Amino acid sequence: MQNLDLSQLEAVIARLTGEERKELERLAEAELQKAFLPNPGPQTDALHSEADILLYGGQAGGGKTALEIGAWFESHHNGLILRREAVQLDGLIEFCKSIGEPNHGRFVGGNENVFKRNDGGRLKLAGLNQPDDWRKHAGNAKDYLAFDEAGEFLKEQVFSLIGWLRSTREGQRCRVILGSNPPRGGDGGWMLVEFAPWLDRLFHNPAAPGELRWAIVVGGETEWVDGPGTYERGGEEYEAMSRTFIPASLDDNPYLKDTGYRAKLQALPEPLRSQLLYGSFTAGRQDHEWQVIPSEWIRLAQARWSSSPPKGVQMSAVAADVAQGGKDKTQIQPRYDWWYGQFTSFPGVDTPDGPAVAAEIVKVMRDRCRVVVDAGGGYGGDTLTQLAHADIDCYAFKGAASATGASRNGLFRFHNLRAQAVWQLREALDPEYGSEMALPPDPELAEDLAAYRYEIKKVERGGHKILVGPKEEMRERLGRSPDKGDTTVMLNASHLNLLVRPKAAQDRRDARHTKPVVNLGHAHMKRRR
Structure with missing residues (x-):
């Protein structure tokens, strides 16, 4: 879909008839009542992606936090958004309040960190400070999971909680969003494996951004399969889940691209500069100082x-x-x-x-x-x-x-x-x-x-x-x-x-x-x- 700039949009509106203007106002009013409206481009594509597991991000300032919060307001009921450390939740909490209060519900802080929506929807924000902290959330079914700065999490934490992704609400979609800049240092290498069709330059069958691929996880190991459905392995049936990666850039975020944020990213030392400015998932794979094998x-x-x-x-x-x-x-x-x-x-x-x-x-x-x-x-x-x-x-x-x-x-x-x-x-x-x-x-x-x-x-x-x-x-x-x-x-x-x-x-x-x-x-x- 072609994006229109403001002058082109004004010209289109000027040519509308009276009845068409009224219809446009009616549609606009309904849209403006929503808590979240995505930016045109990758953020919109990500919000409407059909992937069960979506990796979104790359460059800093691409709108990851907004997407993670907005997706829950848009189409989910019982959600959980996680950071690796609870002290890192401030930005998520502030954005949740800014778009949700007072019209759509209220935020309850303290030990809860829960946004309670007027229609009964519930979004919890929490940290997984310790490797086994994911167990605190096990057993609680969610129709929505998001991992903010996913590269900081352990693979076990992410995929263990995906096992509790389900809902008893009729017609309720379930999905996972991993928002992440490229992982830094030795962290997050699992993302290069779990999203190899998009991130691994040696992968035998590369995928385009936004393209759906299906995978099953057998004994903790991802196996890419031909499409949706069930697959038998060792006498047990596995249901395939779809995955995709949608890259996002600073230019896609109108709220940040003209604020001087780019200059701040350009001033960073390498490889952090290439990671955050260009969204390179390989630039940051700098060897650890005491790594045995380069x-x-x-x-x-x-x-x-x-x-x-x-x-x-x-x-x-x-x-x-x-x-x-x-x-x-x-x-x-x-x-x-x-x-x-x-x-x-x-x-x-x-x-x-x-x-x-x-x-x-x-x-x-x-x-x-x-x-x-x-x-x-x-x-x-x-x-x-x-x-x-x-x-x-x-x-x-x-x-x-x-x-x-x-x-x-x-x-x-x-x-x-x-x-x-x-x-x-x-x-x-x-x-x-x-x-x-x-x-x-x-x-x-x-x-x-x-x-x-x-x-x-x-x-x-x-x-x-x-x-x-x-x-x-x-x-x-x-x-x-x-x-x-x-x-x-x-x-x-x-x-x-x-x-x-x-x-x-x-x-x-x-x-x-x-x-x-x-x-x-x-x-x-x-x-x-």
Whole structure:
């Protein structure tokens, strides 16, 4: 739809007949009685988008707060708008009051922070200060959810609450709006995964702004599907929800674009300037100061990947990160020398014991290759026993085990095997040393590998050691387990002599290399005769 400037609009009105003017006044009066009128352009498109889950924003000043509040006034009844911290709610509260009071209802502050509409509608504003604070709102059905500055939330917080999106009101639409500038620092990387068709430049099937795409979430992992409807996975049916991204800019907001706000954004340092002024979701992906693997090295390795393993190269190894029950996943990944395959993933509930995991590993194996299983958390022990009894060349990876060797430059030793394996993956990916490693273009893998952090520890006897941060910190940072990253780390370390054979496998190996003891008593008796 073409937008008219004020002079063009005045010219159109001047040509109207008397009856047409009366009809226009009647329509205008009805519109002006609404609490919220969107700006022409992206804000209007976003308000009327049919997406179940909408990501809206990009540039600062694009009208995210107004859309989040206005959408509830426009077409919803029971709503919840969240900020990561409750102290950040002031702007939302003030805008809600400015368009809602006194004609449409009243705002109740204090511990409630609720706008009560005259027709019985209810909008609560709250913060999720702690990772588990989303549980305070679980069990309370909502037909509308909005996350202001969505990049500051954990993925688990957002998608856990989406599970309570529903209404018993006949004909009531349910929707989610994520309003966000590009995430800053290491936060919000999950948005690049969950909205990959619009934000990930490596995504195989990119989408246009505002275009609807459908996805199901199986075991916490998004799977893009062909369209609306139900899809069966593992004997369970999943209902697809639509998603889209609509970018917004400062130029789309007539209330801010001529106020000098642009000059303030232009004065910001990079990468914040590009994030907020241009809405770039990639400009802000600046590496953390203590990030182990540079993001650009990961991107280059994924760009080298092809869909088939190299011809004439046998499978070198298979690695498995085991989850037995719970919300984590079992990940299995093969390796053909420098080429690393795609993951075979299973929800933890689908791999409840060692035999189940071992069976899936065997399906992936080729060429009697070596198998490495994470045994650090105790879950991999049963799997290793099953593989060993099947005479498979298998090894346990225990991250807490002692390390040997040093960094490539010889300056640092390692705190433990986990630190050594993660750092040596960094060295294997270093383009300065001609890395040929090809990693699958999996957004979660890229996010996992970029989430490792390190520090340098001085040791008592002199020298320094590299320590890699614990998995629990990564889980909190990502909002999930870094199981794909851990699997690739183990796969790269599959040649290390620090890996441990399970006892059953070692017993079989010893039996094969021990000469049988033969009873020669009868021969001795013959010589005596």
